[in-house]
Amino acid sequence: MSTFDNESLHALSGAYAVDALDDTERAAFEQHLLDSLSGRFADQGSAP
Amino acid sequence: MNQFSPGAPGSPTGEPGATAGSPADSPANSSGDLAALLKQSGLGDEAAFAQLYDATSARAYGLALRIVRDPSQAEEVAQEAFLEIWRTASRFDPARGSAVSWVLTLVHRKAVDRVRSAEASTRRDTAYHQDNRGVEHDTTAEAAHASIEARRVRQALASLTEPQRQALELAYFNGYTHTEVATMLDLPLGTAKTRIRDGLIRLRDTMGVGQ
Numbered sequence: 001m002s003t004f005d006n007e008s009l010h011a012l013s014g015a016y017a018v019d020a021l022d023d024t025e026r027a028a029f030e031q032h033l034l035d036s037l038s039g040r041f042a043d044q045g046s047a048p
Numbered sequence: 049m050n051q052f053s054p055g056a057p058g059s060p061t062g063e064p065g066a067t068a069g070s071p072a073d074s075p076a077n078s079s080g081d082l083a084a085l086l087k088q089s090g091l092g093d094e095a096a097f098a099q100l101y102d103a104t105s106a107r108a109y110g111l112a113l114r115i116v117r118d119p120s121q122a123e124e125v126a127q128e129a130f131l132e133i134w135r136t137a138s139r140f141d142p143a144r145g146s147a148v149s150w151v152l153t154l155v156h157r158k159a160v161d162r163v164r165s166a167e168a169s170t171r172r173d174t175a176y177h178q179d180n181r182g183v184e185h186d187t188t189a190e191a192a193h194a195s196i197e198a199r200r201v202r203q204a205l206a207s208l209t210e211p212q213r214q215a216l217e218l219a220y221f222n223g224y225t226h227t228e229v230a231t232m233l234d235l236p237l238g239t240a241k242t243r244i245r246d247g248l249i250r251l252r253d254t255m256g257v258g259q
Binding site: 011013014015018021022 | 157160216224225226229238246247
């Protein structure tokens with residue numbers, strides 16, 4: 001998602017938690033979460 | 049799913065069969081039970097799902113009502129949410145949060161979706177005044193609020209700064225997006241985001257979650 005850098009996605013975490021994102025933002029945020037999670041799991045040698 | 053229809057608004061406890069005892073009476077040990085019921089539901093166990101429904105439907109309906117402000121719509125939202133819970137229960141991961149949180153998060157998402165589609169054709173300022181009239185006296189919400197957990201949440205909410213509480217309530221209980229919250233409170237978008245986030249962090253700290 002080129003429209004959201006990591007910094008602005010991080011700032012959205014509160015709004016995400018209370019379902020205060022619109023659909024586009026929510027999708028971008030969840031993709032960002034997936035990306036960071038898969039990064040972590042890759043480190044441990046198991047895909048999510 | 050013969051247990052499926054959500055409790056009528058006049059049935060505050062929402063316990064059609066009530067075979068599972070009264071989980072509301074034992075908040076301390078019910079969370080593990082609910083997680084087990086959710087896990088069993090994920091395996092297709094209808095009886096476990098019925099117990100889960102009995103234990104959580106009143107709170108689910110209360111939360112939905114708080115957001116959609118209409119009893120029959122709240123029932124529909126609760127029903128949609130429980131349908132999704134039944135379908136996706138296997139995705140519940142107890143390591144990431146309690147079963148109740150998982151259920152209520154799903155209900156909240158459904159309720160907010162409902163509010164947004166309903167409001168697509170309604171002027172925001174009208175909606176704002178409607179949403180700020182407050183909920184009418186309701187025994188279901190009252191029962192849900194009577195729990196110790198709810199008291200802790202209310203106390204924690206009182207610890208927020210007024211701007212934080214206002215931003216969080218508009219976002220969580222009224223279902224507005226952070227962009228709408230910024231517009232309604234006449235704030236820069238970044239400030240609205242920060243208030244919501246800081247408010248949540250303060251709630252977490254006040255309630256001692258994740259210690």
